[in-house]
Amino acid sequence: MAGSTEGPDFVGDFDTPEQRVGTFNRERPWETCMTICRQWAWKPNDELKTLSQCLQILLRTVGGDGNLLLNVGPMPDGQIEARQVERLKEIGAWLKKYGDGVYGTRGGPFKPGSWGASTCKDNKIYLFIFTWPKEGPFVLPPINQKVLQAVARTGGQVQVVASEDKITVDVPAENRDPIVTVVELTVSGEAFEIPPVAVPAVSGAVSVDKPAKASNVFQKQVAHYGPQMAFDDNSETRWATDAGTQAAWLEVDLGSAVAVNRAVIEEAYAPRVRKFQIEYHDGKDWVPCFQGTTIGERGEFRFPAVTAQRFRLNILDASEGPTIWEFQLFSEK
Template sequence: MLKKIVGLTVILLGVLQVSFAQQATLKEFMKMRFGMFIHWGPVTLRGTEIGWTRGGSVPKEEYDNLYKEFNPVLFNADEWVKTAKDAGMKYLTITARHHDGFCLWPSAYTEYDIMSTPYKRDIVGALATACKKQGIKFCIYYSVLDWYHPDYPIHGSNDQRIDSSANMSRYVQFMKDQLKELITKYDPYMLWFDGGWEKPWTEDMGRDMYAYLKRLKPSVIINNRLGKEIAAVENKQIDASKMIGDYDTPEQTVGRMNMEMPWESCFTICEQWSWKPNDKMKPLSQCLNILSRTAGGNGNLLLNVGPMPDGRIEARQIARLREIGDWLKVNGEAVYGTLGGPYAPGDIFTATRKGNRIFIHVLDASRSSLVLKNIPGRKVQKAALMNGTAVSVEQSADDIKLNLPGIKAGQVVVLEMNGPVEDIPVI
């Protein structure tokens, strides 16, 4: 009996150690605040949206044969990763396989992959190596659905009929084989799933896949799109207890403030996820506004770029990312490793905090002053912009008034308080 008790104790301690390790990794991930999303594949040869235009604006047969022309001879993994690093991004997520089923790595389980193209080089492997070299966390996007695969019952966004000859059991095993391949070969820090909303994919499949992946690599972070409970483009209020995954994923919208449940908003730097000629690009002010509001809501931002067919990221996108990086060189302390709050995000300003400092991110500079509610038991000892320029403060029993003549949107005011502010409830 004693041996059994000792054995059970050892198992329990092992489970607790794994759980603590997972929580530590997730906490580390949320401190990063800013990452690069990359949507890329043969579809860039047509300049249309990845996956979704298969069988739509691009006929299915034409779409499925684009890989025969895909030869991105100017792709340079080190340059892509340097672009992310110069932008102040801490992690990078590549679409190893999107809804169209094409694989950017040489897979033993399909010939519909990068080795069947004229290029014949491992894109995923090159990025994994470059990320490790430059200190960027490497992450992989993998679609739950696959409109190309014969065993997945739906074969296009424009054709939701169920194929009776498909076999979901075989398809799920195919997914497991490929995901084990990706984890074994590239050791991703995080897996970003998508597509779980379609009917053939069930909640039970999602739970089983999540458990399978955690057995393969307990520390791997997994988003919540293996299940149906996601904020997505509607920015829905979700029930975290029903979520299959480690964090929520609002899309093209800044997530709701949440101090308990981790989340990450994904946005495009232009309008389309994959490359489109002359696609309208977001101005710097909008990019910074999104980044500040995301951090202020206690979330991460995954900002997407779509490289061109030849393998280059557009020079204008690189320039915009470098501008964001220049802003972060000055204001990064107000983003990395912070918590949202203690003031709830608004249209005029948003706030982040760390230790005894509150960072006020100015979103609307049309006012010459800003009035904040007082924090019980706390007083402002010093106020200044991130560059050290002093800011005039008037503090009463009820309010903190910041005088901001000449302030610009995108600037950050640092309030040095007389005590820690991280445990203060959101005001």
């Protein structure tokens, strides 16, 4: 058993990414180990993960071809805290409806990301869509099999159109589940034989692929953990800092002045960040436009529109070296 180390495989070997969802991997068994609150042991009033967080963790895990260990810590009397029990029951109720897309499946063929995840079994593909485009249908890459049927499992009608260069999936806005929309596809062959493919990002962030820099990069491995990784619209790559880092900043240059009023930050190994600011450069100084404490796995932060070319995430206090999957900026009317 290994955390996530590279090296020769041995019989019974598997990876155990802790407090984060592992990346897509069909070649080596892995299990994400995650707590339902913030720590392994029980603590009074510990922050409990929402149902949305729990389900998305589960689906990103199985969609990556992994297994999920969701930890609950017993109280001193041996009982599980009532609110944790209630959360587990909510997860169970969801699985009672849609568990055929989880149990006995394999991850893929559409790799998980900020968009959602997919699993497959026999001639079925199960799509779990978290995020929809602002306009138009959801777009998937083409596959080498025909789509014979589509069902919107969470309700409403689904329209699926497959062509040589893409697959479009559309469900009326009023039928899109606020946590995860489930769509079941029937294909012409064994779904597991479809080569895994990444799904293009749908964020619409103005910061995508813009020049970036940071105050610190993990062991100077810029190619793997550089600041550009937080602006590539890919939730499987990340900017990372050296162990023991308690303060750091991550900057992006939009190329020209843009009115920004929303940011989405995805933190790996959350919750390391304890205090942060989103700042813009006014031509002379860095000025805060949002101040916060924890970020979490996916934090969304709104603020009055600020027009500037350069923005940064300034992490003022962290319990351990901060690492960020994505720092996305949006310009919305």
